Amino acid sequence: MNKSKTFDYFNKVANTWLEDLEEKNEEDILINPFEGSWSISELYDHIIKVARTYQIPNFKKSVTTEVERKKRKNIKGLVIFNVGIKKINMKIKMENFPKPLVKDFTPIKQNKTELIKDFKQFINEVNSLKETLLKSKRKNKHYHLMFGDINTKDWFTLIAFHMAHHEKQKKKINEFLKSR
Template sequence: MSDLKVIETYKSYLQNYSLEQLRYITDEGVWSIGQMYDHLILVAHEYLDNVETCSAAEEEQKLGKTEFGEHLYKIGGFPPIKIKLPDELNTPPSNSDSKENLMSRLDQVMQRLRQWESKVDSINPNYKVKHEGFGWLNAREWYDLVSMHFSHHLRQKCELEQKLVFLELTSLMN
């Protein structure tokens, strides 16, 4: 799924959630759907900031990706596993955005992706920024990571939606 198409998918699903569903936290330590959206948007901007950093670099980086980073790009996405970040990187995302604000923020991500789409391949592939888990990535790799990350979280979105449906069915039966 292309980067813009996967984000369009998230936008279409966003239309269907009530504010209560968007902010509902099913279990301690589990994000709400809204928090997942917030996380995706923040990380997409971080990745696109790194595309921009690569574009302005003046020094080539000879180091490459980690073994996991190589695997990630070889298979074209994240493996179907839950990835636990270290506690210092795992601050819960915001759970206060409205649907309208999330939609606007998704549009901003799409706008930035469109801005870089035609330029990303002209950036020297040896201009890189380090990712703590994947190693040294160039502009194209950071750009591609945006849609890989959105696609990875589709599984989480489905799990959260299933919990919402179960909760709603349970409350109807009581």
Template sequence: MSLQASASSIKDALASYLAWLKEIDEDEFVQSPPGGGWSYSEVFCHVIQVNVRSMLAAERCIYAKFGHRTSGPNLIARLILYMGKFPPLKIKAHAKVVSIVKPVTKEEARNDMLVFCNKLQDLLPKLMKVPAHQRTRHARLGMLNCEEWLKFIDIHTRHHLKQLERIRKSS
């Protein structure tokens, strides 16, 4: 999948998130599901935070000053990027990531999604010019280039749409 295709898929997924926001009232949005776990609000916060951080990592590839990198994504990352989805296991988010998740309002979630989408649109032409050997580190997946970062953002964003559906079914 090219950078342009990944960006388009991300935008489609974000449109789905925005549609969710229209369907859910504010009280339901911030309420934790009966079986425990994150509320819709916390899922939105997490997706936005991880996507923004991942976009910053992709942007750092533009300005990377290190030479040719032979190391790339680790084996698990290669499989995830190839398959276009996370494995069908429950994966715990890194403790650092979980610690910064907080409830947000529907308006904050919507605004943050739109800001992210605009940032992606603005950054895309620059990302398309970055050589594939310019990489930055992902804590679990290894060294990713711009194209891999966008694929990760797409996979991560679509993954959490499934989580929103699980929350809906548990309510």
């Protein structure tokens, strides 16, 4: 996927998520449908938090002198970013991440108005990265815990792929809400 298509893909996914959120009522977004599961509000908050605290800062670092290179891109990274498989059946437990990331990634509940405002702001923040994305080079890489050294385009792609990764979870929550 070229850089412009990567950008368009993010907007397609993000706008679908925004439309879905806008259709929900206040009560539904706060319901935890299953023991130990997140509400819609928490799921969206998690997507935003991971992007703001991890993906976007590392995207930005990949084009600076602050880059950290540790290991070549691994097989997971190659499958996701080079082959383009967007959805991998992979259970990722936040407890397995370093403690500061767990704290940064743990969601909170927001009311619908706040969440929509925050999600729209998130979309705008990601869209503001377009120029950096288009100007980046393949050699601009920064280390990712699960994928190894990935380039700027991969870091950007990860934002949309993270939403795709949680699509199944969102669908389960939506099915529960419809069945009530």
